[in-house]
Amino acid sequence: MLLTLLAFVLVLGVLIFVHELGHFLAAKAVGIAVPRFSIGLGPPTPLRFRRGETEYQVAWIPFGGYVKMASREEQELMGALEGGATEEGFPPHRLFESKPLAARILVIGAGVIMNALFAWLAYGALLATYGEPQDPTTAIARVEASRLPAGAEVLAELPAGSRVMAVDGQPVKTWEELVRAIRAGRGALRLDLEGREPLVVPAADRRARRAVAGALVPLWPPEIGLVV
Template identity: 30%
Template sequence: MEFLLSPYALFSEYLIPFLFVLTIVVFFHELGHFAVARWCNVKVDAFSIGFGKELIGWNDSKGTRWKISLIPLGGYVKFAGDENAASVPDRERIAQMSAEERKTAFVAKPVWQRAAIVAAGPIANFILAIAIFASIYMAHGKPELLPYVSGIVEDSAAASADIKEGDLILSINSKPISYFDDLKWTVRRNPHEPLILGLDRDGQRVETTVTPVYVTDQNTLGIEFKEPRIGVEISRSESNQVVRRLGPVEAVGAGVERTYKIIYDTIAFIGEMFSGIQSPTQLGGPVQIAQVSGTVAQFGLIELIHLAGFLSVSIGFINLLPIPVLDGGHLVFYAAEAVRGKPLSERVQEIGFQIGICLVLAMMVFATWNDIWRLVSL
């Protein structure tokens, strides 16, 4: 993002796409919590897109305050008996509730209902992502690259394995492949593992063994990352592309597969970060999301909606991390309650929430610092 952009350009090219993507993802996450809470007869005090001061709001017939708030970096659903947006129980208010009010309080519900309400947010994100991917594949097709080798990176694993320009990759470890994504996915999952490639070379079948190695590259924002590669180049020319328009069942299956791969890559990145392969400086916050949204928006609405699907998976996964105040942390507490037959003590939960808040704030500050550092380094 350049500082020389006018305020109008910043607003139209970055802020609007960012808010469009984030609002879709947050709304469906909170809608998941809300829908299951209503199904479990839990009173919902507030449904907010954003935090802080209310900008626009209205009450529905069941007493829920629907609102759009000042800080558009998330949202929340606040249930009866909650102290705050993180669903920390308000012990004082709960103690003052009448028997009738307790019937609709979140904290008074059976543990399985509370777990279902909490899990519904991330699940809604995954369902949204699958629906987005499937809809795109049905309406516009799924673009694929054929695995014809158009070039070999010098001094790469492919060069050492004697793979040649013009080869067609037919199989990996005896498993047939049809498209480049099949190759890329297998290589991503098997760093430093020998892979047997079946090749079509001038009509003759040839086999060779190649071992993926981590290669440093940069994304469109100039952020360095490492990725297992073998060093083959695949042509992106029109003659090497096919667009498969999928039927409903196949499209949903492809949407599930795409969602699974995003989750897998996220888990792999976390593991690689802790093992020192990836740098934590790759983590980004709201500014990076805005940059990516603005860049993707230049390619059209479909690409921006596709980004919403990607972010929906990411936010659903992050919320399932076992950190108190996140959905995953609540689920850990409920699992302990189910095993023990009673909730953890108020003191233990309070300490857990305090630790969780510190961890979340630390991650936010670190990600924002990375954003700022990248901006000033431009």
């Protein structure tokens, strides 16, 4: 339980950091002064330091964070959740409200943009490390007859568990390969089945082949996931 809670706080902290970093970088890019960058809300912990005009800190409440930008309005409204007001004075041209509308929109939206970029990079890294998940089956559990194109009704008669060995003469070993081969071919579709005669379906165009691929449902062998 404790480990789960710590993992949750850690992941949440990373997401908050990335989000607030987007606001921070955008504010700096358009010339807005940033007196405080905080991961967490409320009073600061001893984990804090100052570099230049900005104070960097970790606060005690881990469910949030903020980038305090120089603004007359914020100085008046800063509450305890954001550590109170700061004492630094900045020239008018460094204040948030002094910037053009486009710059303010960029700063406000930068957090979401940074989260999206982070998700894309994280997914790309996982894909590069572990590869694309492959479904290691070519057995058909059932065929959804209502989705079959005209002329392909014979596929609905396939018994459950029919295993496809090749599509149009091309061997297939995973469900992804099977679907890609069906969609990529042209003309009549030939399915080589284990222990059965080849099945030829007059799916002449790409649309019909996509419909056939969408009508097939894979059969997954039963597995024991966990014994407690």
